[in-house]
Amino acid sequence: MTNSTVLSVEGLKTYFYLDDNEIAKAVDHVDFAIEPGETLALVGESGSGKSITSLSIMNLIEKPGKIVDGAIYLNGKNIVDLSDKKMTDIRGKEVGMIFQEPMTALNPVYTVGNQIIEVLRKHKKMSSSVAKKRAIELLKLVGFPRAEETIKEHPHQLSGGMRQRVMIAIAIACEPKLLIADEPTTALDVTIQAQILDLIDEMKHKFDMGVLLITHDLGVVAEYADRVLVMYGGQIVESATKQTLFNDPKHPYTNGLLASLPSLDKQTDRLGAIKGTVPPAHRFPKGCRFSTRCPHVMEKCLHANPDLIPESDGHEVRCHLFK
Amino acid sequence: MEVKNSEDNTRIAEDVLIQVEHLKKYFPIKGGVLKHTVGHVKAVDDVSLTIKKGETLGIVGESGSGKSTLGRMIIRLLEPTEGKIYFENDDITDLSNRKMRPYRKDMQIVFQDPFASLNSKMSVSELIEEPLLIQTDLTKKERKEKALNLLEKVGLRADDRNKYPHEFSGGQRQRISIARALAINPKFVIGDEPVSALDVSIQAQVLNLMADLQDEFGLTYLFIAHDLSVVKHISDRVAVMYLGRIVEIAPKDDIYNNPLHPYTQALLSSVPVTDLSKKSEKIVLEGDLPSPSDPPSGCAFRTRCPLAHDRCTTERPHLLNRDNGHSVACHLHDNK
Ligand SMILES: Nc1ncnc2c1ncn2[C@@H]1O[C@H](COP(=O)(O)OP(=O)(O)OP(=O)(O)O)[C@@H](O)[C@H]1O
Ligand SMILES: Nc1ncnc2c1ncn2[C@@H]1O[C@H](COP(=O)(O)OP(=O)(O)O)[C@@H](O)[C@H]1O
Ligand code: SF4
Ligand code: SF4
Ligand SMILES: [Mg+2]
Ligand SMILES: [Mg+2]
Numbered sequence: 001m002t003n004s005t006v007l008s009v010e011g012l013k014t015y016f017y018l019d020d021n022e023i024a025k026a027v028d029h030v031d032f033a034i035e036p037g038e039t040l041a042l043v044g045e046s047g048s049g050k051s052i053t054s055l056s057i058m059n060l061i062e063k064p065g066k067i068v069d070g071a072i073y074l075n076g077k078n079i080v081d082l083s084d085k086k087m088t089d090i091r092g093k094e095v096g097m098i099f100q101e102p103m104t105a106l107n108p109v110y111t112v113g114n115q116i117i118e119v120l121r122k123h124k125k126m127s128s129s130v131a132k133k134r135a136i137e138l139l140k141l142v143g144f145p146r147a148e149e150t151i152k153e154h155p156h157q158l159s160g161g162m163r164q165r166v167m168i169a170i171a172i173a174c175e176p177k178l179l180i181a182d183e184p185t186t187a188l189d190v191t192i193q194a195q196i197l198d199l200i201d202e203m204k205h206k207f208d209m210g211v212l213l214i215t216h217d218l219g220v221v222a223e224y225a226d227r228v229l230v231m232y233g234g235q236i237v238e239s240a241t242k243q244t245l246f247n248d249p250k251h252p253y254t255n256g257l258l259a260s261l262p263s264l265d266k267q268t269d270r271l272g273a274i275k276g277t278v279p280p281a282h283r284f285p286k287g288c289r290f291s292t293r294c295p296h297v298m299e300k301c302l303h304a305n306p307d308l309i310p311e312s313d314g315h316e317v318r319c320h321l322f323k
Numbered sequence: 324m325e326v327k328n329s330e331d332n333t334r335i336a337e338d339v340l341i342q343v344e345h346l347k348k349y350f351p352i353k354g355g356v357l358k359h360t361v362g363h364v365k366a367v368d369d370v371s372l373t374i375k376k377g378e379t380l381g382i383v384g385e386s387g388s389g390k391s392t393l394g395r396m397i398i399r400l401l402e403p404t405e406g407k408i409y410f411e412n413d414d415i416t417d418l419s420n421r422k423m424r425p426y427r428k429d430m431q432i433v434f435q436d437p438f439a440s441l442n443s444k445m446s447v448s449e450l451i452e453e454p455l456l457i458q459t460d461l462t463k464k465e466r467k468e469k470a471l472n473l474l475e476k477v478g479l480r481a482d483d484r485n486k487y488p489h490e491f492s493g494g495q496r497q498r499i500s501i502a503r504a505l506a507i508n509p510k511f512v513i514g515d516e517p518v519s520a521l522d523v524s525i526q527a528q529v530l531n532l533m534a535d536l537q538d539e540f541g542l543t544y545l546f547i548a549h550d551l552s553v554v555k556h557i558s559d560r561v562a563v564m565y566l567g568r569i570v571e572i573a574p575k576d577d578i579y580n581n582p583l584h585p586y587t588q589a590l591l592s593s594v595p596v597t598d599l600s601k602k603s604e605k606i607v608l609e610g611d612l613p614s615p616s617d618p619p620s621g622c623a624f625r626t627r628c629p630l631a632h633d634r635c636t637t638e639r640p641h642l643l644n645r646d647n648g649h650s651v652a653c654h655l656h657d658n659k
Contacts, residue, residue, distance in 0.1 A: 045522040046493075159611040189385035189549060191608045194593040198607065216522060219595030246599050260527035262556035264579060264594060265601065270534070271556070273527035277492045 005073070006177045006210035007057070008033040012070035014056045016281070024281035026052040026065070028234040034210035036177065039201070041213045041225035041242075043257070047278045049234040050214045054180050057212075058095060059087045075177055093123040096171030096209075098200075100183040102163035106155040112139070112166050113151025116173055123174045138169040142199060161192035168199060175207050182214040197224050218261060222246055227314075230254050233289030234281055236308055239316040250317045252294045288320065296321060335412050340511055340543045341374040341397060346406035348392050352616055364616045366392040368567035370406075371642075374511075379537070379544040381558030381575070383551055383590070385612050389567040390547045394513045397545065398430040399423055410511075428458045431504035433497070435516035440500060441488040447474070448484040451502050458507045473502040476539075477532060494525030498532065505536065513545045518553060530557055551594050555579055560648070563587045566615055566623040569642055573649035583651040585628050622654065630655060 009032050016024035027049045034040045042050045056067055057074075059082065072080045074094060079087070091097065099105050107115060113135050120131040132151070139147035142165045155163055164184060171179055181200060185193035201224060204211050213225060221228055221242065228245045230238040230253065238251040249255050259272025276293045279285065285292050288301040300320050308318040335342055347368055354361035367389045374380045382390050395401040397408060399415060408416045410426055418426070434440040441450060451470040455461050461469065471481055477498040488496055497517060504512055514533065518526040534557065537544060548554045554561055555575055562572040563584065571584040582588045589606040608627045613619055619626050625635040634654050642652040 045524060161611055189612075190551070190593040191385065191589055192611065193595075194605055194607055197595075198605075217595065218523070218597050222597045222599055223595040243599060246597055257523060258597065260523040261597060262527075262530070262552040263598075264552045264555060264591070264596060265598070268556075270531050271527035273531055274524035275528075277494060277525065278522075 002035070003076070004036055006034050006036055006075060007212070008071075008073040009053075009057065010071045010073070012053070012056055012072065013068045014052050014061055014065060015068050016065040018064065018282055022282040025234050025284065026281045027056060030070075030231075030234075030236055032229055032236070032239070034178065034212060036208045036210055037204065038226045039204060039211040039213050039224055041215060041221040041228045042231055043215060043218060043221055043228060044231035045216065045257075045278050047280065048231045049281070050231055051182055052234075053231070054182050054212060054214055057180065058091055058097065059084075060091075089123070092119055092170075092176075093174045094176050094178065096174070096176040096179045098164070098167045098171050098179070098181040098184045100186050102155075102160070102167045105167060106163060108155055110154070111151060112153050112155065112158070115166070116151070116170055119170055119173045134173075135169075138173055139166075141172075142166075142169045142203075143195075159192075160188055161196060164188065164196050165199065168196070168203065172203050172207060172209075177207075177209055178212070179204065179209045180212045180214075183216070184213075185220070186215070186217075193220075200224075218257060230257070233279070233284050235289065235318065236316075237290065237318045239308070241314055244312075244315050248315075250311055250315070250322060251319050252296050252321070253290050256293075256295075288318075335409050336373075338375050339373050339409075340376045340411060341545075342372075342407075342409040343397060344371045344407040344409075346370045346393065346396055346408070347404045348389075348396055348401065349404045362616050365567050365618060366615060367396065367403075368618075370567075370569055372562060372569065372572065374543055374545060376510075376543055377537075377541055378559040379546055379557055381546045381548065381554035381561040382564060383549060383554050383561065384564030386549060387612055387615065388564040389615070390564055391515050392567075393564070394432065394515050394545060394547055398432060398511075398513060399426075400432070428454075428507045429510045430513070431507075431509040431511070432513040432515060433500045433504050433517045435519050441496060441503075443488050446485050446487055447479070447499055450488075450499060451506055454503060454506045469506065470502075473506060476505070476536070477502045478528075492525070494521050494528055497521065497529050501529075501532065501536070505540070508540070509542070511543045511545070513547070515547045516549070517546075519548060519550065526553070533557065551590060563590065566613065566618050568623060568652065569650075570624065570653070571649075571651045572642070574647075577647075577649045581649075583645065583649070583656050584624075584653050585630050585655075586624050589627075589629075622652075 009030060012027055012030045014027040016026055018024055030053060044050055055061055057072055061067060067080060071078050116135040116138060117131040120126045120134055135151055136147045139150050144150040185196050225242050227241050229236050232253050238254045249258060256274035262271060274293050287303045288305055291297045291301045306318050306320045308316045311317045311322055348366045349363040350366055351360040352362045352364060370393055384390055396403045407414060415426055448470050451473055452466045455466045455469060474484060479498055518529050546557050558575050561575045561578045562569045565586050571587045582591055589608050592606045610627050613626055621637050622635040622640050625631040640652040640654050642650045643657055644650045645656060
């Protein structure tokens, strides 16, 4: 961690305590850091722990879930034990958030303008007239040329892509140093997805933010990320720069994901599917969590979960094949 | 597009399974206190196409472009507002439910959300046996055997048959839907975004399965998706839809290597790719899909088209064959 590190997550464990004494280890010892101006992508299949990681950072874990261990440094300050009230101040002010379904994050009763103005008044203590002017500027910034009219509209009057632009305007309203985007374009078509991801990228540069981009789309990772964390079974199984991950992927899971992708420029008869499915977080196998699906599984994998160890500079892999 | 004279009864080519001509679906928009019709959503607006026996025709387009509506009309789950539908040699457009019955077992559909489309109170074997019970004269024992056989074909285990849908993952539920669709030996299967809700690894399992089953049973597919790489992988030919119309249709290699319509070009350039050396220039389209209740005059794509010109406002471009089954609807390409 350097002085300017925006976010540093250390040894994070978030468990869910289920009935009959079972424990779902949704996030199980995760470490990573994000620097200003950097986009860190978190990829993995559904159920691998991506969203619980991001919700933990914002302290939005609900019962029966709990952060059981670890530290979360936001701009150098450990926020893991802050009170709910203090966290409410941080969310939206120091951390901007964008989710997959903007309709659930926006309030249908209020106009677009009111929702931005409220954030500015709450966190920036602006007067309503100043906040209104700023809301119009923000909407123009995220691509509403007729912002004076857009502020009077309600969320349901907007398309999915426009709602996501409004979410971005709200997320950057307080110029946070960290932006968390959890599947921001999964519900959108590719032409709109490109607009939204380009906009997030532009805002990142403009405000020198660190971005945590959660996605299951490796194409999105390839175009927008700087570094990548591949997550499986609540743990990071590979961590690398984008170039290293796509040019020299090491972990069998990463390779499986890449082989599953149909390609636009190559024709393959069969896709290299990964057999089986992600086990639920309270039923991880003993040993390596990927062992039930791994084509390279060895005796040792059934007993010991490998550590995440450096393979080369800035490239870490959690697999017994690499030492 | 070959659109032949519709009076002639024996005009559909031998190798064609499905032919639709000038198909339209206008949904009425009700408004005001009296619930009068105040306009129409032109969900599908004059679509003609053919699907050959044993081929896979892929359909791509943004959400709301009319893909599902077209699919449902083709198998008569939805009444067309206008147009004709032929199955093999027969005009099935206006058949009554009773007359439609023998055709029903030849056509099946698999939907996107395997959870919503499977009755949660039925066990897997009941789900697969149901179409056999309705559509065939098989005995109970024969039905059980057939269901077991199908279960194995789609890669599920025999002891899965007494389980219920909620006990399965999304990919496994989609396998159950596919087994159910295949139970009565259909000739034609529509997949309406059948892998869109699945993780890439599971999506690959289901795509491989669909390809294997097509080979084994000689199925004809209409495969609807918004993911261009998925459609490319599975299809022989691809149609691109925009606001209820087909704007380009061609053998897949032609569509992907030589896209002619500005919309197809923009779509292809927007797909994020994992090959870092292949980072091509994106054509970023301005704005959103216009409302299908009030499509732009002339070319429906003109409000977002970087190449729009005067003629595009006034004149609707027709889908014209350029060469060898590569057709495009754009004024830039109508000078034969
Ligand atoms: N409230 C909860 N109670 C019990 N287990 C939970 C709860 N929320 C999440 N989990 C479990 O934690 C694991 C990680 O879930 P998470 O939502 O982080 O996945 P994800 O990677 O974001 O998946 P997706 O791609 O589907 O969004 C899963 O096994 C999930 O079932
Ligand atoms: N039952 C219906 N009533 C009114 N409008 C409908 C109905 N079904 C679909 N539509 C509209 O028709 C258009 C095309 O829809 P659809 O075929 O579902 O698109 P796609 O499958 O390409 O996403 C959309 O604008 C949709 O809102
Ligand atoms: S540790 Fe063993 S099972 Fe796990 S990924 Fe490596 S080879 Fe596969
Ligand atoms: S007809 Fe005109 S507006 Fe339509 S796609 Fe062609 S150039 Fe663009
Ligand atoms: Mg998630
Ligand atoms: Mg649809």
